[in-house]
Each structure stands twice: as structure tokens, then as C-alpha cells.
Amino acid sequence: RKPELPDSDSDGRTQTCQVTITMPLAQVIDVASPTAFDATVSEAVRTAQSTGASVVVLITSDSPNGAPWCPDCRRSDPVIESAVAAHGDDIVLVRSECKRNEYAGNPSFAYRKHNQLRLTAIPTLYKWSSKGPTNKLVEGQCANKELVELLLNEG
Amino acid sequence: TILARRVLRASARPLKGSRMLSWLTGQGDGKVDATMGDAKAVVTSGPGIGEHTYDYDLIVIGGGSGGLSCAKNAAMLGAKVAVCDFVQPSPAGTKWGLGGTCVNVGCIPKKLMHQASLLGEGMSDARSYGWEVPEVTHKWETMVENVQNHIKSINFGYRSELMTEGVKYLNAYAVFSDPHTIDCTDKKGKVTTVTAARFVIAVGGRPRYPEIPGGKELTISSDDLFSLTSPPGTTLCIGASYISLECAGFIQGLGMKAHVMMRSIPLRGFDQQMASQVKNYMQEHGVNFIEQAVPTAVEEAEGGQKKVTWKYADGTVGEGLFDTVLVAIGRDAETTKIGLDKAGVATNPKTGKIPANGEQTNVEHIYAIGDVLDGRPELTPVAIQAGKILAKRLFGGSTKAMDYEGVPTTVFTPLEYGCVGLSEEDAIAAMGEKNVEVYHSYFKPLEWTVPHRGDNACYAKLVVDKRANERVIGLHVCGPNAGEITQGFAVAMKLGATKEVFDDTVGIHPTSAEEFTILKVTKSSGVSAEKAGC
Numbered sequence: 046r047k048p049e050l051p052d053s054d055s056d057g058r059t060q061t062c063q064v065t066i067t068m069p070l071a072q073v074i075d076v077a078s079p080t081a082f083d084a085t086v087s088e089a090v091r092t093a094q095s096t097g098a099s100v101v102v103l104i105t106s107d108s109p110n111g112a113p114w115c116p117d118c119r120r121s122d123p124v125i126e127s128a129v130a131a132h133g134d135d136i137v138l139v140r141s142e143c144k145r146n147e148y149a150g151n152p153s154f155a156y157r158k159h160n161q162l163r164l165t166a167i168p169t170l171y172k173w174s175s176k177g178p179t180n181k182l183v184e185g186q187c188a189n190k191e192l193v194e195l196l197l198n199e200g
Numbered sequence: 201t202i203l204a205r206r207v208l209r210a211s212a213r214p215l216k217g218s219r220m221l222s223w224l225t226g227q228g229d230g231k232v233d234a235t236m237g238d239a240k241a242v243v244t245s246g247p248g249i250g251e252h253t254y255d256y257d258l259i260v261i262g263g264g265s266g267g268l269s270c271a272k273n274a275a276m277l278g279a280k281v282a283v284c285d286f287v288q289p290s291p292a293g294t295k296w297g298l299g300g301t302c303v304n305v306g307c308i309p310k311k312l313m314h315q316a317s318l319l320g321e322g323m324s325d326a327r328s329y330g331w332e333v334p335e336v337t338h339k340w341e342t343m344v345e346n347v348q349n350h351i352k353s354i355n356f357g358y359r360s361e362l363m364t365e366g367v368k369y370l371n372a373y374a375v376f377s378d379p380h381t382i383d384c385t386d387k388k389g390k391v392t393t394v395t396a397a398r399f400v401i402a403v404g405g406r407p408r409y410p411e412i413p414g415g416k417e418l419t420i421s422s423d424d425l426f427s428l429t430s431p432p433g434t435t436l437c438i439g440a441s442y443i444s445l446e447c448a449g450f451i452q453g454l455g456m457k458a459h460v461m462m463r464s465i466p467l468r469g470f471d472q473q474m475a476s477q478v479k480n481y482m483q484e485h486g487v488n489f490i491e492q493a494v495p496t497a498v499e500e501a502e503g504g505q506k507k508v509t510w511k512y513a514d515g516t517v518g519e520g521l522f523d524t525v526l527v528a529i530g531r532d533a534e535t536t537k538i539g540l541d542k543a544g545v546a547t548n549p550k551t552g553k554i555p556a557n558g559e560q561t562n563v564e565h566i567y568a569i570g571d572v573l574d575g576r577p578e579l580t581p582v583a584i585q586a587g588k589i590l591a592k593r594l595f596g597g598s599t600k601a602m603d604y605e606g607v608p609t610t611v612f613t614p615l616e617y618g619c620v621g622l623s624e625e626d627a628i629a630a631m632g633e634k635n636v637e638v639y640h641s642y643f644k645p646l647e648w649t650v651p652h653r654g655d656n657a658c659y660a661k662l663v664v665d666k667r668a669n670e671r672v673i674g675l676h677v678c679g680p681n682a683g684e685i686t687q688g689f690a691v692a693m694k695l696g697a698t699k700e701v702f703d704d705t706v707g708i709h710p711t712s713a714e715e716f717t718i719l720k721v722t723k724s725s726g727v728s729a730e731k732a733g734c
Contacts, residue, residue, distance in 0.1 A: 180353055186364070
């Protein structure tokens with residue numbers, strides 16, 4: 046909406062003011078660490094249920110030097126961010142970043158063993174129902190805007 | 201069974217020069233002749249990719265096993281492809297997602313529920329192996345939820361695969377308005393008109409319902425069984441098909457009472473000795489067979505049950521009360537409402553299916569694959585392979601034909617039955633009894649010994665052609681993991697393996713499959729085929 050400008054005052058000087066318009070963004074919840082995952086997701090599911098939103102879970106890499114260390118994550122993070130943002134209040138995104146020294150080459154990494162996540166690669170984007178993951182996109186699929194839309198809408 | 205029908209026709213003409221004989225004698229270099237009779241490869245004529253003014257190079261009608269395989273492979277070769285898939289709800293209102301019969305209401309949920317029932321049996325056997333298993337019960341709802349979740353992930357997988365391959369997906373019911381045009385109606389009734397240079401009809405079939413009072417309104421079919429929200433309970437399965445027997449089998453195995461009503465023989469088209477073996481095992485495990493009977497009416501009864509009345513072949517009548525009545529009396533091709541008359545495509549008036557020559561219908565640019573094809577095995581892998589090979593002929597310059605011979609299959613009844621090639625009776629009918637030998641054996645899987653299970657349930661036989669060095673032309677096995685056993689042998693038989701080759705192959709011990717490498721007793725000797733010893 047155009048901001049309403051105040052009327053010029055009697056001596057002819059006009060006043061201007063800056064207005065910041067904030068768009069409603071999808072709610073993004075960050076998972077502090079793999080041990081906090083279950084509690085964070087349960088809370089997100091509860092929040093979503095009360096507003097009728099859907100939950101998606103993204104397991105991606107962290108960015109110790111300003112950019113994700115995982116190339117697929119680097120390509121897909123912005124695609125997912127913008128797709129999720131466009132859905133506004135309808136999507137709650139739970140985001141968990143993996144540290145390279147915890148994830149790389151570690152077959153016992155917590156998310157690999159997690160009986161719902163069963164992580165095989167990063168990035169993985171899961172559609173998450175109240176009972177757990179329904180469908181997912183893995184690696185290169187996460188950078189495909191159309192596939193991400195498909196998952197958000199019909200996953 | 202399709203092979204069997206050709207054999208019976210062939211016996212009416214001189215065998216010399218017939219297609220059947222060429223398959224029976226085979227070719228020494230192990231290659232399969234891909235240009236046999238009407239399986240001859242049809243090399244397509246018509247416009248190349250994009251060399252036309254239609255919307256698409258190819259439209260596939262039907263997103264099942266055959267349709268998706270053809271569409272995906274065509275797109276991979278550079279064609280512009282669309283798939284139309286739409287599930288008309290069953291009479292009971294059931295619908296499902298992309299993937300066709302196999303994925304949603306066929307092979308996949310069937311095998312999973314069969315597995316559920318085998319696991320129950322396994323838990324019972326486990327006690328003999330030392331597991332202290334308490335009395336266990338089965339929760340139908342949990343199984344259905346997990347099976348349906350798996351199916352939904354396959355539906356999604358297909359959606360994303362089509363998207364990745366650049367295939368346009370139309371969730372709409374396609375009807376021809378002229379040979380190159382279809383009108384597609386979505387679930388909201390919106391109609392989209394699209395055109396294509398070529399079409400593949402892969403619409404499959406749907407269950408047939410008996411034309412008796414209550415036959416549609418008070419019954420369910422395989423369309424509904426796998427997503428039932430509560431257990432079927434005491435169930436009457438009407439039909440002698442593998443669908444009827446497999447469903448009755450796992451329903452019984454999950455702890456409910458199953459009945460099977462048959463008009464005549466079980467598993468028509470399959471080797472009848474093996475069919476008896478399957479049926480007897482089911483009877484011994486509690487399934488009640490109502491034989492030589494046809495249903496005459498299904499009515500509502502108290503407490504939500506259904507009262508079924510039937511008539512026996514001798515004229516007497518019977519009746520019973522069931523929680524669920526499942527009809528599995530056959531499947532009809534989905535060809536009546538898709539405007540085939542507007543496209544000029546001919547169907548077989550008796551079956552409703554589409555006759556084709558190398559999958560090409562009577563209309564040059566319209567093809568058919570899968571269950572809708574007249575005279576071909578109604579099996580998912582057949583449709584998948586035909587779809588792939590057709591796509592390569594249409595857009596990849598290939599001349600390879602689909603080989604419909606020697607297709608192995610397995611019936612997943614409680615005692616599984618795997619087979620490839622001719623039944624014993626079809627071999628005898630085609631070649632004469634004196635030219636056929638049968639090697640056979642009853643066997644007991646080692647795993648069944650400790651829990652003291654079934655002494656003469658499992659059975660294996662090889663049907664061989666005595667004129668062709670005892671070439672193996674039929675392989676049949678009743679036993680656990682029958683499908684896994686049969687698959688590898690189908691490869692050997694494609695190469696023309698003889699009994700001697702089977703004997704020269706060392707068996708893997710201890711397995712059930714090794715029986716086929718040590719068969720000694722012939723039917724003609726009259727010696728008992730029952731096992732003794734190690």
C-alpha cells in the first residue's frame with residue numbers, strides 16, 4: 046500500500062517519512078543441534094496444527110565461511126527459501142544445519158540413524174505430517190523449483 | 201497361458217513352419233527370434249520429433265506400469281510427451297494416485313499383505329526355533345496405513361520422475377474426439393483439448409461385477425480391499441482367479457475366515473495339477489471352498505453383514521452370511537468410454553481389448569500396451585518392457601520387438617506357485633503325450649522341518665520335449681519364495697536349456713531351488729515322487 050503522506054503544513058513545507066513494509070514470511074524454525082531435533086519438530090507440528098499450516102523439514106549444511114560447504118545445499122538453499130516464502134503462513138520450515146566435521150564420512154551421524162529421517166544424503170527436504178515424513182526430495186532434486194513446489198503442494 | 205492358447209491353435213494345423221515349433225526347437229546360438237509371426241517388430245513410419253504441428257510428439261493415455269514406462273523412455277529420447285491419468289472411482293468410491301493398478305490396487309499392496317500374513321506364520325514357526333513368542337494378534341488398520349503410506353510415496357515418486365523427465369502430466373480423463381485429438385476432463389469437470397502425432401493407449405482394466413442383485417452395491421473388489429479402513433472380517437471371495445485366491449489367502453492368514461466361491465476350476469489357464477496343489481494347501485489352512493457354484497444375490501443382513509445366495513451346478517442352492525463380499529470374477533478392458541470409435545481404433549468385440557501387431561493398432565499412429573492389449577499376458581513387467589521397447593522404436597530408431605514368450609510369473613497364494621513356459625496339459629496337447637516327459641518331486645524346505653510343517657505341500661516339476669533333447673519347456677514350483685526361485689530359471693529356458701543342463705548345474709544347498717538340479721523321478725515311470733532322506 047502506498048504510505049499516506051502527511052498534508053503539507055501551513056507554511057508550505059512538506060514532510061516525508063520512511064515506511065518499511067514487511068511481507069509475511071513463512072515461519073522458519075532453526076534446530077539448534079541434532080539432539081534438539083525431535084523436540085523442535087514436535088513443537089513445529091503443534092504450532093502448524095493450530096494454524097492449519099504444513100510442515101517441511103530441511104536437513105542442509107551449515108555455512109562456516111559464509112557459504113554452505115555442501116555444493117548441492119548451496120544450490121538448493123535459495124530455491125527452497127523462496128519457494129517456502131511464497132507460501133507465507135501456509136508453511137512452517139524446520140531447518141537443521143549439519144556441521145561438516147560431524148556429518149562427512151560419519152555413518153553413525155545422528156540423522157542417519159534417526160528412525161524417521163533415515164538421512165541418506167544432504168540436502169534432504171521432507172514433507173512432514175503429524176505422524177512423520179510422507180515424501181522427500183534429495184540432493185539435486187532440492188534445487189529443482191518445480192519439484193520443490195510439487196512437494197510443498199502435494200507431498 | 202497366452203502361450204498355451206497359441207499351442208492349442210497350432211495343433212489344428214501342421215506343426216511344420218508354425219511359430220510354436222520354432223520356439224520349441226529354439227535356435228542353437230541361444231538367441232531368441234524376435235521376428236516371430238505377429239510379434240514382428242513394427243518399425244514406425246511417421247513424423248520425426250517435432251516435425252509436425254501437433255501439441256505433442258506422443259500422448260500416453262493411462263499412467264500405469266506400461267504407460268509411465270513408455271512415456272518416460274520416449275521423453276528420454278527427446279520426444280515431447282504428455283501422460284493422461286485419471287482414476288474413475290470404484291462403485292464403493294475408492295480412488296488412488298498416479299501409477300496404475302499394480303502400484304495402487306494390485307501387485308504392490310497384494311505382495312505386502314501376503315507378506316504380512318506370512319510373517320504371522322513365521323511368528324508361529326519361531327517358537328520351534330526357540331523364540332518365546334506370546335500369542336499375537338494382527339491390527340489391520342496399522343497394516344493398511346503403512347501399506348498406503350508406501351503407495352503414496354510411489355505415487356509421489358512417479359510425479360517427480362515425470363517432472364524431472366519433462367513429461368507433462370494431465371490428471372484428466374482422456375477421450376478421443378478424432379484420430380489425433382483428445383478431450384481431457386479433470387476432476388472439476390474442466391476440459392482441455394490436446395493433440396499428438398502419436399498415441400499409446402495404456403488404460404488397463406478394472407474389475408468386473410456380477411450382474412446379480414447387490415452385485416455392485418453390496419460388494420467390494422480389489423479396487424477397495426487394500427485401503428479398507430476396517431478389517432474385512434469373514435470374507436467371501438467370488439472367483440477362481442489368482443486375485444480371488446491371493447486375497448482369500450492373506451485374509452485367512454491374518455486371522456479372519458475366508459471363503460472362496462468358484463464356478464468351476466481354480467486358476468484357469470494355469471497348470472491344473474499345480475492349481476490343485478495351491479487350493480489344497482489353502483483348504484488345509486482353513487479357507488473354505490464353495491465349488492461348482494455361482495452367486496445369485498447379495499442382500500443386506502443384520503449388523504452390516506451381507507447375505508449371499510448361490511446356486512450349485514446340480515441345481516441345489518446355498519446361502520451364507522459374510523462381513524465382506526469381494527468379487528474377483530475377471531477384469532474388463534477400459535475401452536468403452538474413451539472414444540475409440542472417433543479414433544477409428546478397433547477392439548475385439550468379445551473381450552473389449554485392443555488387438556495389435558507389434559503394439560500397433562489398426563490405426564497407424566495409435567499403439568496399445570499393457571492389460572488393454574488383446575492376447576498378451578496381463579503382467580506389469582510385460583507392460584513395462586513393451587512400453588520401453590516401443591518408445592525406442594518410435595523415437596530411438598530401434599527395430600527390436602517385444603518378446604512375449606517364456607514370460608515367468610508367480611501366484612502369491614499362501615503356498616506360492618511360480619511357473620514359466622507350458623503347463624503339462626498344454627505341452628501334451630501340443631506335442632502328444634509320447635513326446636512329453638515330466639520330471640517331478642515333492643519336497644519339504646529345510647526351514648519347515650523344525651516347526652513340523654507340510655509334508656507333501658511343496659512340489660516341483662519340469663516338463664520336457666523328448667524330441668528336442670529333453671529341452672525344458674515348462675517349469676513349475678509350489679513352495680515358499682516361488683517367485684525368487686523361478687526368475688533365474690526363466691533365463692535358462694530362454695536359452696533353450698535341456699534337462700541335462702539342469703542336471704549338470706550344481707545345486708545350492710540347502711535351498712528349495714536346488715530341487716530343479718536333482719530331479720530324477722519321471723511321471724511315466726510311475727515311481728512315487730515323495731521325498732525321503734536328507
